[in-house]
Amino acid sequence: MSATPTKFQERHSVEQVEEGADLAPKFDDHGLIAAVTTDAESGELLMQGFMNDQALRQTIATGEAYYYSRSRDSLWHKGATSGLVQKVIELLVDDDQDCVWLRVSVAGGASCHVGYRSCFYRRVPVADDYANKQRDGVVELEFTDTDKVFDPKEVYGDAPNSTIL
């Protein structure tokens, strides 16, 4: 791990933020930026989360994905419990610098606490497909993946589920 923490730049112009080489992230009212994580090989979307200032610094310094867990209200080293650490192959920032994109490889091949490879294992029908399948506006989600990579109970034991109703 690098000894020197990353310094973020002040945001002083649209041109600087959008077209420049300064790293000047915009954290929201809760001190967070969005983080989108895809599998570096397959391109599959694995998860969408958030980072605070510290999570972004740690990710940059270590090359492993850190997030801010809103449900646990704390810094979250992804994989610290499950062993499914995400190694950052490439980190990119978007135009207005309120979102980062992590292209990662995942030890164990799974990123979802439910046990699936990706958090996105259900499809919502749209357009004609929606019109044909809806009944009074209600649709059924369609599973695109039904094979869990791991058993959440074995990995997380009795730890509280992170899903909030």
Place this chain on the structure above:
Amino acid sequence: MSATPTKFQERHSVEQVEEGADLAPKFDDHGLIAAVTTDAESGELLMQGFMNDQALRQTIATGEAYYYSRSRDSLWHKGATSGLVQKVIELLVDDDQDCVWLRVSVAGGASCHVGYRSCFYRRVPVADDYANKQRDGVVELEFTDTDKVFDPKEVYGDAPNSTIL
């Protein structure tokens, strides 16, 4: 466009939300869920935005991407100004249903208001690469794309830039 608006289900259990076929999205305190948009062919991340209730319904009904613009505080039919409409090839929802993934094809091939194909055209160095390149913790972003697909001034004219400092 379908005559019947989508009905979202009440969220009553973790099992229903994570493992069921109910579409029961969780909108946050601002009435929004995160939306991640990738190019259906290349897998490239194009943008990360937000949807409110109406944007999600419109996306489902029409098969074109609608978002909620936080900077303009209004429903946003992506491409309405620029013509760069996003046709939704596949729409997926994540485990706890607070995020949707849009796999789209884009008329014109660009999704970024700055003119690039993707909003993510700059890389942040991490780990050893960071350690080697940083000076007093300051790094320079590296451009991964330097060819703009369109000229924002031609497309948007004098409309205010959406980037907020």
